[in-house]
Amino acid sequence: MTGNLLAIDDNWREHTGGAKPMSDSVYKVIELIGTSENSWEEAARNAIATASKTLKELRVAEVVSLDMQLDDGKVVRYRAKIKVSFKYLEKE
Numbered sequence: 001m002t003g004n005l006l007a008i009d010d011n012w013r014e015h016t017g018g019a020k021p022m023s024d025s026v027y028k029v030i031e032l033i034g035t036s037e038n039s040w041e042e043a044a045r046n047a048i049a050t051a052s053k054t055l056k057e058l059r060v061a062e063v064v065s066l067d068m069q070l071d072d073g074k075v076v077r078y079r080a081k082i083k084v085s086f087k088y089l090e091k092e
Contacts, residue, residue: 026088027059033081040066043080057087 034047044063052058062083069077 027085028088029083029085031064031081031083033079035069035080036078037076038078040078040080043078044082047080047082048084051084055084055086057089059085059087061085 030051032047032051034043034045034050036042036046040063044061048058048061064081064083066081067079068075069079
């Protein structure tokens with residue numbers, strides 16, 4: 001064993017689709033709900049855009065669920081619930 005992360009599993013390319021292993025880090029996962037009058041995609045983008053104003057090092061977003069707000073039988077708002085991870089940063 002060479003002592004690096006790649007030596008832990010010789011098949012890492014197969015398991016990760018060729019991506020290199022991530023360095024040791026700690027991430028926090030939060031749930032957000034974005035809304036849009038136009039689409040679920042826009043609702044998800046709105047959630048990320050708002051979160052990125054105050055959170056740094058956003059890494060991954062996963063759509064958890066999609067729903068719609070209705071009024072009198074008509075769609076008035078699309079909602080996307082997403083999980084977002086961001087990296088904990090060490091104090092300098």
